[in-house]
Amino acid sequence: MSNIAEIKLNGKTHEFPTIVGTENEGAIDISKLRDLTGYITIDFGYKNTGSTKSAITFLDGEEGILKYRGYAIEELAEKSNFLEVSYLLIYGNLPTETELTAFQNEISRHTLIHEDMKKFFDGYPSKSHPMGQLSALICSLSAFYPESLEVNQSPEEKNLTLIKLLAKMPTIVSWIYKKSLGHPLIYPKNQYDYVTNFMNMTFGQRTEEVVIDPVVIKAMNTLLILHADHEQNCSASTVRMVGSSDCNLFASVSAGISALWGPLHGGANQAVIEMLELIKADGGDTEKWINKAKDKNDPFRMMGFGHRVYKNFDPRAKIIKKACDDVLEKLGVNDPVLDIAKKLEAAALSDPYFVERKLYPNVDFYSGIIYRALGFPTNMFTVLFALGRLPGWIAQWKEMHENKEPIGRPRQVYTGHTDRNYTDIKKR
Secondary structure, rough: OOOOOEEEEOOOEEEEEEEOOOOOOOEEEEOOHHEEEEEEEOOOHOOOHHHHHOEEEEEEOOEEEEEEEEEEEEHHHHHHHHHHHHHHHHOOOOOOOHHHHHHHHHHHOOOOOOOOHHHHHHHHHOOHHHHHHHHHHHHHHHHHHHHOEEEEEEEOHHHHHHHHHHHHHHHHHHHHHHHHOOOOOOOOOOOOOHHHHHHHHHHHHOOOOOOOOOOHHHHHHHHHHOOOOOOOOOOOOOOOHHOOOOOOOHHHHHHHHHHHOOOOOOHHHHHHHHHHHHHHOOOOOHHHHHHHHHOOOOOOOOOEOOOOOOOOOOOHHHHHEEEEHHHHHHHHOHHHHHHHOOOOHHHHHHHHHHHHHHOEEEEHHHHHHHHHOOOOHHHHHHHHHHHHHHHHHHHHHHHHHHHHHHOOOOOOOOOOOOOOOOOHHHHH
16 A cells, blocks of 8 residues: 655645655655645745656666666667667667668658758858757748647657657758858768768768768767656756647757757756866866865856766766767877866866765766767757757657646746736826
């Protein structure tokens, strides 16, 4: 028999059921709290509020555990690839060889985007941020595929919509990058796998085949897998909230992209490189900046260290550190900014101040270093994060609809003025 939670208000005791998840996470079901008591809860930032029951991702911040559909992130990053993990997140199980081939072939059929979308780029200012472009372009897909607006699509039609989004996202991301350089656009080549195709469209030339080092492809697969989902974070919750109004997948994911844009969420890896550039411009004295970070009266904070969810370590950081080391060694990149990053990493892993406070290098620290080593400009980092997070957003949107969850509608405690009388403008 499950435990019962009691709340005492105004001399009355009200009972509420509890729920225990498959990983023994406990929750109090207060769905009827307002009906029974007239009260609501206040939970700024929803840090203690479960908005849904989900079977997609399990995260234990205290123990440093991250699992997709029950599979440890460490095992998936080592043995799987991004498309296989995408299938797992969206459909619930790892694909058989036949299923994965069919999934890949279906995506390959839809990698091209409508030629009219190329005209959008001409309207963007030359310095417009790639995330603003990405959000607008993904939302615009709903105009090119109006059938996606239908609420009562068949399962087959809904599946085709998510396939189209998965297929077209790498093309759109690569074109955003190419247009920023003024370079000719590279069309998809479907003989390549998902990640290689993206890298070819991004760094390739029309006149010759680009050779992408397998170490780089492995690192990109790892990065995308590690970013693929992360439970009910800001952007995933946004996708579910927008989707709960029966909004189409393209617009819902566009909203998630906008949420990811913020430096407190997906923009953290960009902030890491900006911090490293700042230290470089100041002369590269890492010890000076480490001491500034230790000074509680100094506003400077080390970006890319510690995590608001993981209290001991970020399991993704351990994985991506190896990928980072492999890429830097393979490419032999000579970059003062990356040298500064390695010094900060060494300090954070050995300095008692950082060790005692669990201020370890996190996934944003290493991903920013890899993206820079590969030649991506800083303002593309969050776009690459969005590319990785896409299957998680799709899975969250799909699960929310399959569970027939109600439209999201948080409550509030009003703290404004009470009754006020209107005064004529000439008398104010």
